[in-house]
Amino acid sequence: MPVCTTSPTGGVFRARTRVATAHTSNQTDPMTETESIAYDVVVLGAGPVGENVADRARAAGLSTAVVESELVGGECSYWACMPSKALLRPVIARADARRVPGLSQAVQGPLDVPAVLAHRDYYTSQWKDDGQVDWLNGIGAVLYRGHGRLAGPRAVSVEGADGEQHRLTARHAVAVCTGTRAQLPDLPGLAQIKPWTSREATSAHAAPGRLIVVGGGVVATEMATAWQAFGSQVTVLVRGKGLLPRMEPFAGELVAEALKEAGAEVRTGTSVASVTREGSTVVVLTNTGDRIEADEILFATGRVPHTDDIGLDTIGLEPGSWLDVDDSLRVVGSEWLYAVGDVNHRALLTHQGKYQARIAGAAIAARAAGVPLLETDRWGAHAATADHAAVPQVVFTDPEAAAVGLSLAEAEQAGHRVRAVDVDMSSVAGAGLYAHGYRGKARMVVDSDREIILGLTLVGPGVGELIHSASVAVAGEVPVNRLWHAVPSYPTVSEVWLRLLEAYRDA
Numbered sequence: 001m002p003v004c005t006t007s008p009t010g011g012v013f014r015a016r017t018r019v020a021t022a023h024t025s026n027q028t029d030p031m032t033e034t035e036s037i038a039y040d041v042v043v044l045g046a047g048p049v050g051e052n053v054a055d056r057a058r059a060a061g062l063s064t065a066v067v068e069s070e071l072v073g074g075e076c077s078y079w080a081c082m083p084s085k086a087l088l089r090p091v092i093a094r095a096d097a098r099r100v101p102g103l104s105q106a107v108q109g110p111l112d113v114p115a116v117l118a119h120r121d122y123y124t125s126q127w128k129d130d131g132q133v134d135w136l137n138g139i140g141a142v143l144y145r146g147h148g149r150l151a152g153p154r155a156v157s158v159e160g161a162d163g164e165q166h167r168l169t170a171r172h173a174v175a176v177c178t179g180t181r182a183q184l185p186d187l188p189g190l191a192q193i194k195p196w197t198s199r200e201a202t203s204a205h206a207a208p209g210r211l212i213v214v215g216g217g218v219v220a221t222e223m224a225t226a227w228q229a230f231g232s233q234v235t236v237l238v239r240g241k242g243l244l245p246r247m248e249p250f251a252g253e254l255v256a257e258a259l260k261e262a263g264a265e266v267r268t269g270t271s272v273a274s275v276t277r278e279g280s281t282v283v284v285l286t287n288t289g290d291r292i293e294a295d296e297i298l299f300a301t302g303r304v305p306h307t308d309d310i311g312l313d314t315i316g317l318e319p320g321s322w323l324d325v326d327d328s329l330r331v332v333g334s335e336w337l338y339a340v341g342d343v344n345h346r347a348l349l350t351h352q353g354k355y356q357a358r359i360a361g362a363a364i365a366a367r368a369a370g371v372p373l374l375e376t377d378r379w380g381a382h383a384a385t386a387d388h389a390a391v392p393q394v395v396f397t398d399p400e401a402a403a404v405g406l407s408l409a410e411a412e413q414a415g416h417r418v419r420a421v422d423v424d425m426s427s428v429a430g431a432g433l434y435a436h437g438y439r440g441k442a443r444m445v446v447d448s449d450r451e452i453i454l455g456l457t458l459v460g461p462g463v464g465e466l467i468h469s470a471s472v473a474v475a476g477e478v479p480v481n482r483l484w485h486a487v488p489s490y491p492t493v494s495e496v497w498l499r500l501l502e503a504y505r506d507a
């Protein structure tokens with residue numbers, strides 16, 4: 001049966017029939033070597049980001065070793081983006097269809113949960129990485145399976161699952177792309193009750209009868225949306241005032257409203273004081289003195305970097321810390337160490353990590369060739385400027401929430417003189433056609449001095465596919481008066497752009 005997995009370039013590809021062995025390459029066979037083997041570049045971690053760094057380095061002709069302790073493809077392919085979106089796609093498609101008169105009657109029934117889970121399993125290649133290993137072999141990178149650690153400047157040691165040790169040396173760069181894992185709160189006995197983290201929430205094979213979701217961010221809202229739709233009775237416990245606190249406040253409000261309509265309970269200002277298991281039942285006592293029972297509990301309470309056991313101490317860095325980088329993704333103060341993707345804490349998103357990987361790969365190659373770095377060369381290649389001002393994100397809830405750039409609060413905090421305009425998306429003709437009774441909201445935050453857009457947030461059905469238009473406007477710093485000439489097609493949801501421009505003109 002073919003396997004299907006994400007390629008580092010973002011598509012979906014089918015594995016070729018050849019199944020690669022871990023060390024197959026067109027270079028030296030490291031299994032037979034005991035002394036240190038030199039490569040131009042050593043990449044630690046083969047998630048989407050490590051894969052892309054390796055791809056760029058190989059494309060520049062640099063010999064490249066990649067060290068991976070679990071599955072090539074990383075968190076994104078097996079326990080994050082791919083499985084979560086495979087789970088959510090039918091949920092959102094059904095919700096969209098239910099808003100189309102003439103179609104809604106046909107989709108009133110429940111989801112076929114076993115089929116949804118089987119589709120998710122297909123998208124994770126049954127948690128096998130043959131396809132991605134094959135791809136890595138195809139680009140001529142050498143894969144070492146095992147736990148990698150820095151062992152002093154430019155040196156990496158690899159401890160294979162079989163106990164075999166390898167020593168690698170990097171002539172030009174070591175790229176740490178080890179990503180993150182779920183952060184659990186410091187609650188007594190938490191490990192014993194075996195809570196769900198994002199890994200279990202994206203890989204479970206049955207819907208628990210009752211599920212408590214702790215947290216109000218992206219993972220919490222997406223997984224609450226999915227499992228409520230699969231038949232679990234979901235209770236979301238949010239410490240703060242609302243959901244999605246990093247977005248404009250209306251995003252969290254609209255998503256909370258929809259979750260409640262779907263039958264979930266959302267309790268704000270609520271945290272877990274203690275959690276135990278009585279038999280198979282999870283019992284939570286909250287800070288407000290309530291007792292809540294469930295079959296499973298998901299903690300979606302943040303991420304910590306995979307840097308506690310990668311030998312940072314051997315080069316004078318703090319184990320367990322996020323790695324601070326400059327815009328070429330080189331660790332501050334180092335000539336040879338790069339930290340790319342989640343591990344540098346700039347933007348914990350696959351697309352942004354892959355963007356960084358392209359830039360890091362180009363910067364490593366340029367430095368290896370002795371070519372000066374340019375901020376903007378022909379491919380815009382050597383500085384990850386979008387990390388600061390134009391990070392897009394889509395939250396795949398119902399309704400979807402999508403944003404790029406700064407929220408109003410962030411823009412004000414950063415000291416910009418701004419004007420923000422809001423539009424009720426039900427005023428857009430195309431939105432009404434897209435979904436009867438369309439509910440959604442848009443906000444555009446404009447720099448009053450430069451008259452360019454600093455941030456845009458859209459909440460409503462189908463907006464995820466719209467956000468790239470805003471990314472172009474924000475990253476391109478397109479003047480607002482020029483945007484009048486970017487004419488949205490009638491009747492599409494994109495006409496929200498016209499309403500936003502009118503609101504800005506008339507404000």
Ligand SMILES: Cc1cc2nc3c(=O)[nH]c(=O)nc-3n(C[C@H](O)[C@H](O)[C@H](O)COP(=O)(O)OP(=O)(O)OC[C@H]3O[C@@H](n4cnc5c(N)ncnc54)[C@H](O)[C@@H]3O)c2cc1C
Binds near residue numbers: 045081148149179341
């Ligand atoms: C539930 C969930 C859903 C998400 N959905 C989306 C989404 O829809 N869109 C999006 O853009 N982002 C999403 N994200 C975020 C996305 O998963 C991450 O931004 C992305 O995986 C980061 O890629 P990375 O390569 O930096 O790290 P990872 O994907 O974490 O890969 C790191 C790799 O390094 C390996 N590794 C770690 N330590 C070592 C070591 N010492 N030696 C060898 N190997 C090591 C790990 O095994 C892993 O394979 C989601 C996250 C979660 C939790």
